[in-house]
Amino acid sequence: MSRFREPPDPVFSALNASIGFDRRLAAHDVRQSKAHVAMLAEAGVLEQAEADELQRGLDEVAVELREGHFAFHPGDEDIHMAIERRLTEIAGPVGGKLHTARSRNDQVATDMALFVREESEGARRRLCELMGALADLAERHADWPMPGYTHLQRAQPVYLGHHLLAYFWMFRRDVDRFATAVCATAELPLGAGALAGVNWPTRRDSVARELGFDGVAENSLDAVSNRDFVLDYLSAAAICAMHLSRLGAEIVLWSSEEFGFLELGDSFTSGSSIMPQKKNPDAAELLRAKAPRVAGDLSTLLGVMHGLPLAYNKDMQEDKEHLFDAVDTLNLCLEAATGMLRTADFRRERLAAAAGDEFLAATDIADLLVRRGVPFRESHAVVAGLVRHALEEGKRLSDLTPEELARFSDRLDDEYYAVLSSGSWLESKVSEGGTASARVQEQLGRARAVLAGMEP
Amino acid sequence: MSRFREPPDPVFSALNASIGFDRRLAAHDVRQSKAHVAMLAEAGVLEQAEADELQRGLDEVAVELREGHFAFHPGDEDIHMAIERRLTEIAGPVGGKLHTARSRNDQVATDMALFVREESEGARRRLCELMGALADLAERHADWPMPGYTHLQRAQPVYLGHHLLAYFWMFRRDVDRFATAVCATAELPLGAGALAGVNWPTRRDSVARELGFDGVAENSLDAVSNRDFVLDYLSAAAICAMHLSRLGAEIVLWSSEEFGFLELGDSFTSGSSIMPQKKNPDAAELLRAKAPRVAGDLSTLLGVMHGLPLAYNKDMQEDKEHLFDAVDTLNLCLEAATGMLRTADFRRERLAAAAGDEFLAATDIADLLVRRGVPFRESHAVVAGLVRHALEEGKRLSDLTPEELARFSDRLDDEYYAVLSSGSWLESKVSEGGTASARVQEQLGRARAVLAGMEP
């Protein structure tokens, strides 16, 4: 079957063979072969009877694969050859006609596009679950005050529901990114042949329709050289994994004794081999830890494609393991995030106590002065002085006397004390998208509408 | 102006200050301040007279910046502070009112979104230029045969125009990616305040409209923590730079004496300090070399955002230099690619000679057998045997006698010799997107239509 006289060296085979991982494309490969055969018959390249035999054989192969008794042979270099080999065992010599008018180059690009499309949709479904869990949690904790942080310093209070919804909108954007990845697979590579097109009057549009593509790739060289859609998936996955790492990192932080904002359920934590008291937020740590891995998958494939001349090069075989790794990592992380959040038990008092820190009202005091005509920059300076004074005296802001206030500004009267009586700091954040309750309810409504729009 | 008693350490200032690079956002910063002031007046937070003074002051600042005589002060930590400081010098104490109802956190996010939007559109324009140059070149070389390669081995002949158009479609996809980056900036961060919203009845929609956003960010915490749109730009840029690296690498290859497919103009090449005969394709090499840099910018920002708790953290200041570096790198590379291609002088004879290699017709011979009923897999084996035989005998395929052919198959008659007479190998690739002339013409038509659709 080849122009070669010597068999491959075992080291070469180990380096070269992709069967260890590309078997994962098996179902897509059979599916595209069936569409290809149908088109060849339609175009008169195959007799209908031949096509029927091939279809029956492919169906049998599909069953063997699905049921797990497809027997791989040592010589099967890749999944395409394995399937053709088995088909020929089942259907006889007609199996040798399957590869008419195509090449492994357009074939594997097509398998990969089908896989990316399926997994992009899978990621969207899992994101939808996670967003649902976040919306539920946000609803249940819509009016629980907690400190909002910048620089990990308490900054201004927010409602826990508002904080949780911040993640909702991050993942919402990820949904769009995976939709973009789906669009990136809209053009069918099959029919590009090895690189130049094929010697047959094919009907690529008909194959495209059958396999769910919008159209056909415009240029055969590009069709077999292109892995952009894999990069689009990986880019979406890397950003999504980064979002998950932020969620994981916050859960780790909040689970610490020092923050004490929540306790995860036993089913998403683990113990220590030596310290019997430990309850470790392993799931949250791993959400954090997995992001560089997915980013690594992306940067690796960018590196592989770097400077490659057209058209197909063997280097492109390296697309698969990185994609599969990213898919598995992301899917598991999304499911774990959803499951973990559902076990989260927030601690209202700890959150409220932290949110009650009076210094969080400093901006509100400054804004009080602004409402009395003091330019913001000046009022900011007045309040900074008050804060410094209070810290030095070991007092709370509300402990300062009117006399002390007067040293800093002549416009601080009883409303100063009113502002400091907790609660109004949150409700005063009335701007669109702010943390005031009415705004959080608006936001929840929009989140629910988004989810409703995503359901099948 | 602060709660602090000690001045910053010079080492801290050097680490902390962003004025060295964020001054690049100056025009966007003034623009957003003007929209902000207009809204504050509209909402009754500022008197109209105050707003007018601020607008006049900001206009003056804008002029100073544009004309390059804006004087930065040593204490200007960042561009926002520098502009407010200067505004206050110009307009007096009312300048202190500019920062009412906003924070640097939502302010910088807004500047960055404006910048990303502008540069995404700039990238699209530059891509359009490059695609135009490619279409022109493809048109002029639509019927120049050359070898197509896989694994850098001659595989099947294609037309040079077809090969050049492969790059056209790559860059076409990049255009879509930058359009996605534009969409990623659709929501206005301003109004999110430090993280929780602001204490004022703002009209964010009106600011959004003024600044060209589609709407406002739904969640204030997310608005100030979000740098996804920068990542979307960087991801588009990294993939585009990878495409450019492939183009660069092929030009380097084709410029070698061994390939000899083209000569670049003097204006895009350089000499050697020691070897007087050298004409080096530096521009093409640098197109190749810059891709890892842009990929590095992307992976760095993913790394910076990794595991960051909400909301704003100082780490996010690291978004700027990487974005600016990617923008500058990509813009220069796109322009250089366009300019370089316009100087390319292809060598018809060298291309044709390489394309005339008879072994490139092997697939066509195999397909001849298929048309005579031999399953492709078997016909492939027959031709592989022929090739091996020819190589061993030191003959060309067309030198083989009918007797020699008969040893391999009984279905090889005179049409064998007809197929081998060059030219038909290209024209036989008639599938959609293939290299046959009619298909290349179709493709050129589609490329021209795409360009027409992009023109302003």
Add this chain to the structure above:
Amino acid sequence: MSRFREPPDPVFSALNASIGFDRRLAAHDVRQSKAHVAMLAEAGVLEQAEADELQRGLDEVAVELREGHFAFHPGDEDIHMAIERRLTEIAGPVGGKLHTARSRNDQVATDMALFVREESEGARRRLCELMGALADLAERHADWPMPGYTHLQRAQPVYLGHHLLAYFWMFRRDVDRFATAVCATAELPLGAGALAGVNWPTRRDSVARELGFDGVAENSLDAVSNRDFVLDYLSAAAICAMHLSRLGAEIVLWSSEEFGFLELGDSFTSGSSIMPQKKNPDAAELLRAKAPRVAGDLSTLLGVMHGLPLAYNKDMQEDKEHLFDAVDTLNLCLEAATGMLRTADFRRERLAAAAGDEFLAATDIADLLVRRGVPFRESHAVVAGLVRHALEEGKRLSDLTPEELARFSDRLDDEYYAVLSSGSWLESKVSEGGTASARVQEQLGRARAVLAGMEP
């Protein structure tokens, strides 16, 4: 001066020129030119008088560069050409002899090696300062208890001095890495010419000695293609920056109100543009944020070198900006870390209160059972049961009655309560490298010895 008829396109010049950044190598370039000239005279390639003129001219160039009045010309493509151009202006036509027996390829490799060597030594010096600051801090806080954490959960108490010394040993390893980078520059590239050696009887050993190299590169092709030493520096820098990011992240955490373990000085923190009460640990955040940048510099250069054929390619010009960026970033971070730590004010009571958490003694209770013959795995289970019981009852471990203890094990007597009386948990960690005071003192002694060995 060239075989070219057309001038470079401005876009090409912008892409190609390195003078914007490689001027940083100027001092090294002059230094190597002086050594080169001395050798050429020694070898009889130059007359002594010519050499003297060149040396005088180079000295003048060096002065101009040092004093900042070296005038760069628009046509100066790189620092090598700029210096030779200026030299020729000063010394006349003999300046044209400087480039005898060398090429820019070996020249720039030599400059880079000199730069890497100097900066590796600079990094070691800065690390030494930082390690000194850590040792001082550790000594002052040698006996302050605090919780040790795993998974950010309190695990076992340690002394703060012990915790701080953990960083000392990390940076100690970085010192070794930079020493390795110095070794990587041991072989002189100069004399390799463009790639093949030069047509002159050079005395490379003498140049090597003069410039502080141990010997000469064995192979001229490798000499001009090699950037390993830059990668060695970048790898050391990336790991060191990662260490700094861990230190920065802990300082951020400890500066939070929730942990409250330390307060940084005003000179290494900053305020908020909107929230007057804020004191943000910006320096610590930036130590964290800069690590991905240095890692990005490393991965970019690995990407640039990927798949480059021998010998010199223009791509290699991309080594400089990434190296310079890493050097500047790392140097600033090391200095900021040292300065910031010196302002750290730890809070003894907050640390002690957290360390007093009785659950931290769980391992010690388990070990008590082990001393009484219970296998560790079983004793671990017993104590886990006790912990669960205590949590469910809302009791501290020391509140459990002998009757309650008896339900879990018959070997828990009064020593149980003795173990729980705080303090002994730390002092019982007597293994080498453990946190018991005697061990920490041993460790401090070793740290001081290391520092003594590093001092000049």
Add this chain to the structure above:
Amino acid sequence: MSRFREPPDPVFSALNASIGFDRRLAAHDVRQSKAHVAMLAEAGVLEQAEADELQRGLDEVAVELREGHFAFHPGDEDIHMAIERRLTEIAGPVGGKLHTARSRNDQVATDMALFVREESEGARRRLCELMGALADLAERHADWPMPGYTHLQRAQPVYLGHHLLAYFWMFRRDVDRFATAVCATAELPLGAGALAGVNWPTRRDSVARELGFDGVAENSLDAVSNRDFVLDYLSAAAICAMHLSRLGAEIVLWSSEEFGFLELGDSFTSGSSIMPQKKNPDAAELLRAKAPRVAGDLSTLLGVMHGLPLAYNKDMQEDKEHLFDAVDTLNLCLEAATGMLRTADFRRERLAAAAGDEFLAATDIADLLVRRGVPFRESHAVVAGLVRHALEEGKRLSDLTPEELARFSDRLDDEYYAVLSSGSWLESKVSEGGTASARVQEQLGRARAVLAGMEP
């Protein structure tokens, strides 16, 4: 065995369990357990009889693992637990004593250090094989002229042996890097316990000696938080893989019909599924393609460690898969490179024909003028003019008449023609490390000496 009431969620188990990959550490884990048990007995923590039982049990476990009939249980979360579980089945309750005075934190760090040490030595051995193959090839082709390239343009001729030796020295440096990685594992983590040391009078030095460490980690917190040695391995591997990518890329290039410098053997190449004539250099392409993968493993682990607080965090479990992937990839690539090179069949005539290109002598002509007193910069310009003239006239340099020469310089006499008579261009590169035959022989001698010094 835990304080937990609920079992782990299956999704959590899937995310959390490391048994799928850390079983690879099994042999090291048993080995360290044996050393640990011996030390515990020596220190009186275990009775000698108990230790004997544990040793016998561990030996049995080792046999089961080695012979492949060790039965993993569904509940085995990691290899450490699996081994202890099985040991307890074999040896009874005394198995529960194995984990006395250690934690999984110091245990896994020790396993990893043992693994890195072993694999660093394995990489050195494989590099030694590859360097041997290169030296052999270089020796056989020591005097085969070929063009040396810069910018992929023919620059100056070199001997093929000289070119091949350039790779020898690259890999020589990699050997040093893996030696550095071995040194990075010199300190034993075991005995650090969970993070603070252990409550037992251990003898860590004795364990260190038994397991081949030079000493013990100085600080228990650092010991369990440190993965520097993994990064050191990955950094060495990434640079080595980059070297392999350059070798692979050149072999791909040289295997092209256009270069035609070599043909690889059948056993390291493969055919095409569609083009019967193809012989593709897959092995060389994959050497190129794998480098970004190893670089990705490095950057991922740097990303994982970024900003992690002390001491152990679950994130660090991510060290394993990346290390294992890099080890497997590098080992296979080194073996494939060695095997592939041994099948390389260089084509003397093609190399010589390319090396005969007269323009490669341009530097030699310039140097001729220098010997006659013309400053190099001026002579370079003269020869550039000659080259341009020859190209415009379509002549070779040796075709130019004395009259033509005179137009460019009055110092070009008959020696001009002598220089151009091929051969002397190579032999004139007499500088140390140059391509002149005597220098190549010197170099081969040094290479042989290096190999001799590495042999066991």
